[in-house]
Amino acid sequence: xxxxxxxxTFSLSTDTWAIxxxxxxxxxxxFGLLKSIAW
Amino acid sequence: xxxxTNLPDLRTEYPPHPPGRSPAEPSTFLGLLPGIALLFVxxxxxxxxxxxxxxxxxxxxxxxxxIEYVLWAILFGILIANTVGVPRIFRAxxxxxxxxxxxxxxxxxxxxILGDVLKLGGISLILVFIAVAFSLTFMTWxxxxxxxxPKLTTLLAVGSSVCGVSAIxxxxxxIDADEEDxxxxxxxxxxxxxxxxxxxPLIGHALHMSDHAYGIWAGLAVDNxxxxxxxxxxxxxxxxxxxxxxxxxxxxxxxxxxxxxxIHWVRKGLASRAATKQLDNKAAFLWQKFPKFVLGFLVISLxxxxxxxxxxxxxxxxxxxxxxxALGNLSRWAFLLTxxxxxxxxxxxxxxxxxxxxxxxxxxxxxAIAAITLLLVLGADHIYHL
Numbered sequence: 001x002x003x004x005x006x007x008x009t010f011s012l013s014t015d016t017w018a019i020x021x022x023x024x025x026x027x028x029x030x031f032g033l034l035k036s037i038a039w
Numbered sequence: 040x041x042x043x044t045n046l047p048d049l050r051t052e053y054p055p056h057p058p059g060r061s062p063a064e065p066s067t068f069l070g071l072l073p074g075i076a077l078l079f080v081x082x083x084x085x086x087x088x089x090x091x092x093x094x095x096x097x098x099x100x101x102x103x104x105x106i107e108y109v110l111w112a113i114l115f116g117i118l119i120a121n122t123v124g125v126p127r128i129f130r131a132x133x134x135x136x137x138x139x140x141x142x143x144x145x146x147x148x149x150x151x152i153l154g155d156v157l158k159l160g161g162i163s164l165i166l167v168f169i170a171v172a173f174s175l176t177f178m179t180w181x182x183x184x185x186x187x188x189p190k191l192t193t194l195l196a197v198g199s200s201v202c203g204v205s206a207i208x209x210x211x212x213x214i215d216a217d218e219e220d221x222x223x224x225x226x227x228x229x230x231x232x233x234x235x236x237x238x239x240p241l242i243g244h245a246l247h248m249s250d251h252a253y254g255i256w257a258g259l260a261v262d263n264x265x266x267x268x269x270x271x272x273x274x275x276x277x278x279x280x281x282x283x284x285x286x287x288x289x290x291x292x293x294x295x296x297x298x299x300x301x302i303h304w305v306r307k308g309l310a311s312r313a314a315t316k317q318l319d320n321k322a323a324f325l326w327q328k329f330p331k332f333v334l335g336f337l338v339i340s341l342x343x344x345x346x347x348x349x350x351x352x353x354x355x356x357x358x359x360x361x362x363x364x365a366l367g368n369l370s371r372w373a374f375l376l377t378x379x380x381x382x383x384x385x386x387x388x389x390x391x392x393x394x395x396x397x398x399x400x401x402x403x404x405x406x407a408i409a410a411i412t413l414l415l416v417l418g419a420d421h422i423y424h425l
Contacts, residue, residue, distance in 0.1 A: 013331070014137060014141060015141060015332045018138055018142045018145060018332050019145060021142050022335050022339065025366070026358075026366065029369075034365065036368075037366075038368065
Protein backbone atom coordinates (compact mmCIF):
# COMPACT_ATOMS: atom_id res chain seq x y z
CA UNK A 1 0.00 0.00 0.00
CA UNK A 2 1.29 3.42 -0.69
CA UNK A 3 0.38 5.23 2.44
CA UNK A 4 -1.30 4.49 5.69
CA UNK A 5 -4.00 6.85 6.71
CA UNK A 6 -2.07 10.07 6.17
CA UNK A 7 -3.49 13.42 7.13
CA UNK A 8 -4.28 15.80 4.34
CA THR A 9 -4.79 19.51 3.92
CA PHE A 10 -8.18 19.72 5.61
CA SER A 11 -7.19 17.72 8.67
CA LEU A 12 -9.04 14.59 7.61
CA SER A 13 -7.01 11.52 6.65
CA THR A 14 -6.57 10.68 2.96
CA ASP A 15 -8.54 7.49 3.63
CA THR A 16 -11.49 9.51 4.88
CA TRP A 17 -11.31 11.92 1.94
CA ALA A 18 -11.07 9.01 -0.48
CA ILE A 19 -14.12 7.33 1.09
CA UNK A 20 -16.07 10.64 1.05
CA UNK A 21 -15.28 11.31 -2.61
CA UNK A 22 -16.09 7.73 -3.63
CA UNK A 23 -19.37 7.91 -1.66
CA UNK A 24 -20.29 11.21 -3.36
CA UNK A 25 -19.54 9.76 -6.80
CA UNK A 26 -21.48 6.61 -5.92
CA UNK A 27 -24.52 8.66 -4.89
CA UNK A 28 -24.34 10.86 -8.00
CA UNK A 29 -24.37 7.76 -10.19
CA UNK A 30 -26.88 5.86 -8.07
CA PHE A 31 -29.44 8.66 -8.36
CA GLY A 32 -28.90 9.15 -12.08
CA LEU A 33 -27.31 12.60 -11.94
CA LEU A 34 -24.57 11.18 -14.13
CA LYS A 35 -25.72 8.44 -16.50
CA SER A 36 -22.43 7.21 -17.91
CA ILE A 37 -18.71 7.83 -17.80
CA ALA A 38 -16.62 7.34 -20.91
CA TRP A 39 -13.26 5.61 -20.80
CA UNK B 40 -7.17 8.66 11.55
CA UNK B 41 -7.23 10.17 14.96
CA UNK B 42 -5.08 13.19 15.72
CA UNK B 43 -3.08 11.07 18.16
CA THR B 44 -1.36 9.21 15.32
CA ASN B 45 2.39 9.48 15.31
CA LEU B 46 2.61 8.79 11.59
CA PRO B 47 4.26 11.63 9.73
CA ASP B 48 2.52 13.54 6.98
CA LEU B 49 3.65 11.65 3.90
CA ARG B 50 3.48 14.75 1.74
CA THR B 51 6.62 15.83 3.55
CA GLU B 52 8.17 12.39 3.93
CA TYR B 53 7.45 10.70 0.69
CA PRO B 54 8.42 11.50 -2.90
CA PRO B 55 7.91 13.59 -5.13
CA HIS B 56 10.38 14.94 -2.59
CA PRO B 57 12.63 11.98 -2.02
CA PRO B 58 14.80 11.65 1.06
CA GLY B 59 17.16 14.56 1.41
CA ARG B 60 15.06 16.97 -0.62
CA SER B 61 13.09 19.92 0.64
CA PRO B 62 9.56 18.86 1.57
CA ALA B 63 6.44 20.28 -0.01
CA GLU B 64 4.82 23.21 1.70
CA PRO B 65 1.35 22.67 3.13
CA SER B 66 -1.11 23.53 0.44
CA THR B 67 -4.66 24.80 0.12
CA PHE B 68 -7.25 23.08 -2.05
CA LEU B 69 -6.53 25.54 -4.87
CA GLY B 70 -2.82 24.87 -4.45
CA LEU B 71 -3.46 21.21 -5.29
CA LEU B 72 -5.15 21.94 -8.62
CA PRO B 73 -2.05 22.60 -10.81
CA GLY B 74 -0.50 19.29 -9.75
CA ILE B 75 -3.75 17.38 -10.23
CA ALA B 76 -4.05 18.96 -13.70
CA LEU B 77 -0.48 17.81 -14.43
CA LEU B 78 -1.38 14.26 -13.34
CA PHE B 79 -4.33 14.36 -15.72
CA VAL B 80 -2.31 15.74 -18.64
CA UNK B 81 0.48 13.15 -18.21
CA UNK B 82 -1.99 10.28 -17.73
CA UNK B 83 -4.13 11.36 -20.66
CA UNK B 84 -1.05 11.74 -22.86
CA UNK B 85 -0.33 8.07 -22.10
CA UNK B 86 -3.87 7.12 -23.09
CA UNK B 87 -3.64 9.20 -26.25
CA UNK B 88 -0.34 7.56 -27.31
CA UNK B 89 -1.77 4.07 -26.72
CA UNK B 90 -4.80 4.87 -28.86
CA UNK B 91 -2.75 6.66 -31.52
CA UNK B 92 -0.24 3.80 -31.84
CA UNK B 93 -3.00 1.21 -32.05
CA UNK B 94 -4.93 2.99 -34.79
CA UNK B 95 -1.78 4.05 -36.67
CA UNK B 96 -0.26 0.55 -36.76
CA UNK B 97 -3.62 -1.07 -37.57
CA UNK B 98 -4.24 1.32 -40.46
CA UNK B 99 -0.85 0.37 -41.90
CA UNK B 100 -1.28 -3.34 -41.15
CA UNK B 101 1.81 -3.28 -38.95
CA UNK B 102 2.00 -5.93 -36.24
CA UNK B 103 2.77 -4.05 -33.04
CA UNK B 104 2.13 -5.20 -29.46
CA UNK B 105 -0.48 -3.20 -27.59
CA ILE B 106 1.43 -1.16 -25.03
CA GLU B 107 -0.97 -0.12 -22.27
CA TYR B 108 -1.33 3.58 -21.54
CA VAL B 109 0.00 2.80 -18.06
CA LEU B 110 3.53 2.36 -19.37
CA TRP B 111 3.40 5.58 -21.41
CA ALA B 112 2.01 7.56 -18.47
CA ILE B 113 4.75 6.26 -16.16
CA LEU B 114 7.48 6.86 -18.75
CA PHE B 115 6.29 10.41 -19.47
CA GLY B 116 6.20 11.07 -15.73
CA ILE B 117 9.72 9.70 -15.22
CA LEU B 118 10.93 11.74 -18.19
CA ILE B 119 9.51 14.99 -16.80
CA ALA B 120 10.66 14.34 -13.23
CA ASN B 121 14.21 13.46 -14.31
CA THR B 122 14.78 16.12 -16.96
CA VAL B 123 13.02 19.42 -16.31
CA GLY B 124 11.88 18.33 -12.87
CA VAL B 125 8.49 18.92 -11.25
CA PRO B 126 8.17 22.68 -10.51
CA ARG B 127 7.20 23.59 -6.96
CA ILE B 128 3.73 24.79 -7.96
CA PHE B 129 2.80 21.25 -9.08
CA ARG B 130 4.33 19.25 -6.22
CA ALA B 131 1.51 19.32 -3.68
CA UNK B 132 -1.02 18.27 -6.34
CA UNK B 133 1.24 15.54 -7.72
CA UNK B 134 1.51 14.10 -4.18
CA UNK B 135 -2.28 13.48 -4.29
CA UNK B 136 -1.67 10.50 -6.60
CA UNK B 137 -1.93 8.35 -3.51
CA UNK B 138 -5.37 9.79 -2.73
CA UNK B 139 -6.49 8.93 -6.28
CA UNK B 140 -5.13 5.42 -5.79
CA UNK B 141 -7.41 4.96 -2.78
CA UNK B 142 -10.40 6.45 -4.63
CA UNK B 143 -9.64 4.10 -7.54
CA UNK B 144 -9.46 1.05 -5.27
CA UNK B 145 -12.74 1.90 -3.51
CA UNK B 146 -14.54 2.37 -6.83
CA UNK B 147 -12.94 -0.81 -8.19
CA UNK B 148 -15.30 -2.60 -5.79
CA UNK B 149 -17.91 -2.05 -8.54
CA UNK B 150 -16.04 -4.54 -10.71
CA UNK B 151 -16.10 -7.31 -8.10
CA ILE B 152 -18.99 -9.42 -6.93
CA LEU B 153 -18.59 -10.05 -3.20
CA GLY B 154 -18.41 -13.81 -3.81
CA ASP B 155 -15.35 -13.31 -6.03
CA VAL B 156 -13.80 -11.05 -3.43
CA LEU B 157 -14.30 -13.72 -0.78
CA LYS B 158 -13.08 -16.57 -2.98
CA LEU B 159 -10.06 -14.84 -4.52
CA GLY B 160 -9.48 -12.78 -1.38
CA GLY B 161 -9.50 -15.98 0.69
CA ILE B 162 -6.98 -17.68 -1.61
CA SER B 163 -4.92 -14.49 -1.70
CA LEU B 164 -4.95 -14.25 2.10
CA ILE B 165 -3.59 -17.79 2.45
CA LEU B 166 -0.87 -16.98 -0.08
CA VAL B 167 -0.21 -13.66 1.66
CA PHE B 168 0.31 -15.41 5.02
CA ILE B 169 2.85 -17.81 3.52
CA ALA B 170 4.59 -15.07 1.51
CA VAL B 171 4.75 -12.66 4.45
CA ALA B 172 6.16 -15.32 6.79
CA PHE B 173 8.77 -16.25 4.20
CA SER B 174 9.66 -12.62 3.40
CA LEU B 175 10.08 -11.57 7.01
CA THR B 176 12.31 -14.55 7.81
CA PHE B 177 14.37 -14.30 4.66
CA MET B 178 14.87 -10.54 4.78
CA THR B 179 15.88 -10.68 8.44
CA TRP B 180 18.45 -13.36 7.63
CA UNK B 181 19.74 -11.36 4.64
CA UNK B 182 20.03 -8.17 6.72
CA UNK B 183 22.09 -10.00 9.34
CA UNK B 184 24.27 -11.63 6.69
CA UNK B 185 25.03 -8.21 5.16
CA UNK B 186 25.58 -6.59 8.58
CA UNK B 187 22.77 -4.06 8.25
CA UNK B 188 21.53 -2.44 11.47
CA PRO B 189 18.69 -4.42 13.10
CA LYS B 190 16.16 -1.58 12.72
CA LEU B 191 17.05 -1.01 9.06
CA THR B 192 16.70 -4.77 8.54
CA THR B 193 13.28 -4.68 10.22
CA LEU B 194 12.17 -1.78 8.01
CA LEU B 195 13.34 -3.51 4.85
CA ALA B 196 11.68 -6.76 5.90
CA VAL B 197 8.35 -5.06 6.63
CA GLY B 198 8.54 -2.92 3.49
CA SER B 199 9.14 -5.87 1.22
CA SER B 200 6.73 -8.26 2.89
CA VAL B 201 3.64 -6.16 3.61
CA CYS B 202 3.06 -2.94 1.79
CA GLY B 203 6.10 -0.96 0.94
CA VAL B 204 6.50 2.61 2.02
CA SER B 205 3.42 2.80 4.21
CA ALA B 206 4.53 -0.24 6.18
CA ILE B 207 7.98 1.25 6.64
CA UNK B 208 6.54 4.53 7.90
CA UNK B 209 4.06 2.79 10.18
CA UNK B 210 6.85 0.62 11.58
CA UNK B 211 9.28 3.51 11.95
CA UNK B 212 6.99 5.11 14.53
CA UNK B 213 6.33 1.84 16.29
CA ILE B 214 9.98 0.76 16.71
CA ASP B 215 11.63 4.21 16.99
CA ALA B 216 13.82 3.75 13.95
CA ASP B 217 16.08 6.57 12.76
CA GLU B 218 14.92 8.88 9.97
CA GLU B 219 18.00 7.83 8.03
CA ASP B 220 17.14 4.14 8.27
CA UNK B 221 13.61 4.72 7.08
CA UNK B 222 14.77 6.99 4.23
CA UNK B 223 17.21 4.29 3.12
CA UNK B 224 14.58 1.56 3.33
CA UNK B 225 12.05 3.72 1.44
CA UNK B 226 14.57 4.52 -1.30
CA UNK B 227 15.47 0.84 -1.68
CA UNK B 228 11.83 -0.24 -1.84
CA UNK B 229 10.96 2.51 -4.36
CA UNK B 230 13.93 1.66 -6.58
CA UNK B 231 12.93 -2.00 -6.59
CA UNK B 232 9.29 -1.08 -7.21
CA UNK B 233 10.31 0.92 -10.27
CA UNK B 234 12.31 -2.05 -11.57
CA UNK B 235 9.43 -4.46 -10.99
CA UNK B 236 7.20 -2.36 -13.26
CA UNK B 237 9.36 -3.35 -16.19
CA UNK B 238 10.34 -6.89 -15.21
CA UNK B 239 7.05 -8.37 -13.98
CA PRO B 240 5.04 -7.98 -17.21
CA LEU B 241 7.95 -9.47 -19.19
CA ILE B 242 8.10 -12.53 -16.91
CA GLY B 243 4.29 -12.86 -16.99
CA HIS B 244 4.24 -12.85 -20.79
CA ALA B 245 7.21 -15.23 -20.99
CA LEU B 246 5.32 -17.72 -18.77
CA HIS B 247 1.99 -17.14 -20.59
CA MET B 248 0.29 -16.47 -17.28
CA SER B 249 -3.47 -15.91 -17.15
CA ASP B 250 -4.74 -12.44 -16.16
CA HIS B 251 -5.95 -13.82 -12.81
CA ALA B 252 -2.71 -15.60 -11.93
CA TYR B 253 -0.47 -12.75 -13.07
CA GLY B 254 -2.58 -10.13 -11.28
CA ILE B 255 -2.48 -12.05 -8.01
CA TRP B 256 1.27 -12.57 -8.38
CA ALA B 257 1.86 -8.83 -8.95
CA GLY B 258 -0.35 -8.04 -5.96
CA LEU B 259 1.59 -10.47 -3.75
CA ALA B 260 5.11 -9.59 -4.85
CA VAL B 261 5.24 -5.88 -5.75
CA ASP B 262 5.59 -3.74 -2.63
CA ASN B 263 3.80 -0.43 -3.06
CA UNK B 264 0.12 -0.49 -3.94
CA UNK B 265 0.58 2.08 -6.71
CA UNK B 266 3.34 0.03 -8.32
CA UNK B 267 1.48 -3.26 -7.79
CA UNK B 268 -1.62 -1.77 -9.47
CA UNK B 269 0.52 -0.42 -12.30
CA UNK B 270 2.43 -3.70 -12.72
CA UNK B 271 -0.93 -5.49 -12.98
CA UNK B 272 -2.46 -2.94 -15.36
CA UNK B 273 0.64 -3.07 -17.56
CA UNK B 274 -0.25 -6.70 -18.25
CA UNK B 275 -3.96 -6.14 -18.84
CA UNK B 276 -6.96 -4.31 -17.41
CA UNK B 277 -8.22 -7.52 -15.78
CA UNK B 278 -4.79 -8.32 -14.32
CA UNK B 279 -4.71 -4.83 -12.77
CA UNK B 280 -8.03 -5.58 -11.07
CA UNK B 281 -6.75 -8.81 -9.52
CA UNK B 282 -3.45 -7.22 -8.55
CA UNK B 283 -5.40 -4.66 -6.50
CA UNK B 284 -7.43 -7.39 -4.81
CA UNK B 285 -4.36 -9.40 -3.79
CA UNK B 286 -2.51 -6.26 -2.72
CA UNK B 287 -5.46 -5.11 -0.64
CA UNK B 288 -5.39 -8.43 1.24
CA UNK B 289 -1.71 -7.85 1.90
CA UNK B 290 -2.34 -4.29 3.04
CA UNK B 291 -4.97 -5.45 5.49
CA UNK B 292 -2.25 -7.34 7.37
CA UNK B 293 -0.14 -4.26 8.00
CA UNK B 294 -1.43 -3.76 11.55
CA UNK B 295 -0.59 -7.30 12.66
CA UNK B 296 2.96 -7.22 11.30
CA UNK B 297 3.70 -3.76 12.74
CA UNK B 298 2.20 -4.82 16.07
CA UNK B 299 4.40 -7.94 16.13
CA UNK B 300 7.54 -5.89 15.52
CA UNK B 301 6.52 -3.20 18.02
CA ILE B 302 6.09 -5.86 20.72
CA HIS B 303 9.45 -7.39 19.78
CA TRP B 304 11.30 -4.06 20.13
CA VAL B 305 9.52 -3.13 23.35
CA ARG B 306 10.47 -6.51 24.87
CA LYS B 307 14.07 -5.87 23.87
CA GLY B 308 13.81 -2.57 25.77
CA LEU B 309 14.81 -0.60 22.69
CA ALA B 310 11.61 1.35 22.09
CA SER B 311 10.83 4.79 23.52
CA ARG B 312 8.19 5.36 26.20
CA ALA B 313 5.82 6.82 23.59
CA ALA B 314 6.22 3.76 21.35
CA THR B 315 5.70 1.45 24.35
CA LYS B 316 2.58 3.35 25.41
CA GLN B 317 1.00 2.76 22.01
CA LEU B 318 0.78 -0.93 22.83
CA ASP B 319 -1.46 -0.41 25.88
CA ASN B 320 -4.51 -0.87 23.69
CA LYS B 321 -3.65 -3.41 21.01
CA ALA B 322 -7.10 -3.33 19.38
CA ALA B 323 -6.84 0.45 18.97
CA PHE B 324 -3.32 0.00 17.59
CA LEU B 325 -4.56 -2.50 14.99
CA TRP B 326 -7.48 -0.27 14.01
CA GLN B 327 -5.18 2.74 13.73
CA LYS B 328 -2.94 0.90 11.27
CA PHE B 329 -5.78 -0.71 9.31
CA PRO B 330 -6.21 0.81 5.83
CA LYS B 331 -9.78 2.14 6.15
CA PHE B 332 -10.34 2.60 2.42
CA VAL B 333 -10.54 -1.21 2.18
CA LEU B 334 -13.92 -0.88 3.93
CA GLY B 335 -15.08 1.47 1.15
CA PHE B 336 -14.04 -1.12 -1.43
CA LEU B 337 -16.07 -3.81 0.38
CA VAL B 338 -19.18 -1.56 0.61
CA ILE B 339 -19.10 -0.79 -3.12
CA SER B 340 -18.57 -4.47 -3.88
CA LEU B 341 -21.54 -5.33 -1.63
CA UNK B 342 -23.74 -2.82 -3.49
CA UNK B 343 -22.56 -4.32 -6.81
CA UNK B 344 -23.52 -7.77 -5.53
CA UNK B 345 -26.95 -6.61 -4.32
CA UNK B 346 -27.65 -5.03 -7.71
CA UNK B 347 -27.17 -8.44 -9.36
CA UNK B 348 -29.48 -10.17 -6.87
CA UNK B 349 -32.52 -12.11 -8.11
CA UNK B 350 -34.53 -10.64 -5.23
CA UNK B 351 -36.01 -7.35 -6.56
CA UNK B 352 -35.99 -5.70 -3.10
CA UNK B 353 -32.30 -6.42 -2.64
CA UNK B 354 -31.53 -5.53 -6.25
CA UNK B 355 -33.20 -2.12 -5.74
CA UNK B 356 -30.64 -1.35 -3.03
CA UNK B 357 -27.66 -2.00 -5.25
CA UNK B 358 -26.20 -0.58 -8.44
CA UNK B 359 -27.54 -1.43 -11.90
CA UNK B 360 -25.21 -2.71 -14.60
CA UNK B 361 -24.80 0.68 -16.39
CA UNK B 362 -24.10 2.29 -13.03
CA UNK B 363 -21.43 -0.32 -12.30
CA UNK B 364 -19.84 0.36 -15.68
CA ALA B 365 -19.79 4.09 -14.88
CA LEU B 366 -18.20 3.44 -11.46
CA GLY B 367 -15.66 1.06 -13.00
CA ASN B 368 -14.70 3.75 -15.52
CA LEU B 369 -14.38 6.36 -12.76
CA SER B 370 -12.03 3.93 -11.03
CA ARG B 371 -9.94 3.74 -14.23
CA TRP B 372 -9.72 7.56 -14.37
CA ALA B 373 -8.57 7.65 -10.75
CA PHE B 374 -5.89 5.04 -11.54
CA LEU B 375 -4.81 7.09 -14.57
CA LEU B 376 -3.94 9.96 -12.20
CA THR B 377 -2.15 7.49 -9.92
CA UNK B 378 0.03 6.05 -12.68
CA UNK B 379 1.05 9.52 -13.82
CA UNK B 380 2.00 10.24 -10.20
CA UNK B 381 4.08 7.05 -9.98
CA UNK B 382 6.20 8.32 -12.86
CA UNK B 383 6.36 11.92 -11.66
CA UNK B 384 7.57 11.01 -8.20
CA UNK B 385 10.25 8.59 -9.46
CA UNK B 386 13.58 10.38 -9.19
CA UNK B 387 16.11 7.98 -10.64
CA UNK B 388 19.14 9.76 -9.18
CA UNK B 389 17.77 9.78 -5.63
CA UNK B 390 16.62 6.18 -5.83
CA UNK B 391 20.15 4.88 -6.21
CA UNK B 392 21.76 7.22 -3.72
CA UNK B 393 21.10 5.11 -0.66
CA UNK B 394 24.20 2.95 -0.85
CA UNK B 395 24.80 -0.49 -2.24
CA UNK B 396 24.19 -2.77 0.73
CA UNK B 397 20.55 -1.93 1.53
CA UNK B 398 19.80 -2.03 -2.18
CA UNK B 399 21.48 -5.43 -2.60
CA UNK B 400 19.66 -6.82 0.45
CA UNK B 401 16.38 -5.41 -0.87
CA UNK B 402 17.03 -6.69 -4.39
CA UNK B 403 18.00 -10.20 -3.28
CA UNK B 404 14.99 -10.30 -0.99
CA UNK B 405 12.64 -9.09 -3.72
CA UNK B 406 13.94 -11.65 -6.21
CA ALA B 407 13.43 -14.44 -3.67
CA ILE B 408 9.96 -13.14 -2.75
CA ALA B 409 8.99 -12.80 -6.42
CA ALA B 410 10.17 -16.38 -7.09
CA ILE B 411 8.39 -17.87 -4.05
CA THR B 412 5.13 -15.99 -4.70
CA LEU B 413 5.30 -17.00 -8.37
CA LEU B 414 5.54 -20.67 -7.34
CA LEU B 415 2.70 -20.20 -4.84
CA VAL B 416 0.46 -18.56 -7.45
CA LEU B 417 1.24 -21.16 -10.11
CA GLY B 418 0.48 -23.87 -7.54
CA ALA B 419 -2.78 -22.19 -6.51
CA ASP B 420 -3.69 -21.69 -10.18
CA HIS B 421 -3.14 -25.40 -10.74
CA ILE B 422 -5.33 -26.37 -7.77
CA TYR B 423 -8.05 -23.68 -7.76
CA HIS B 424 -7.94 -22.61 -11.44
CA LEU B 425 -7.63 -18.92 -10.62
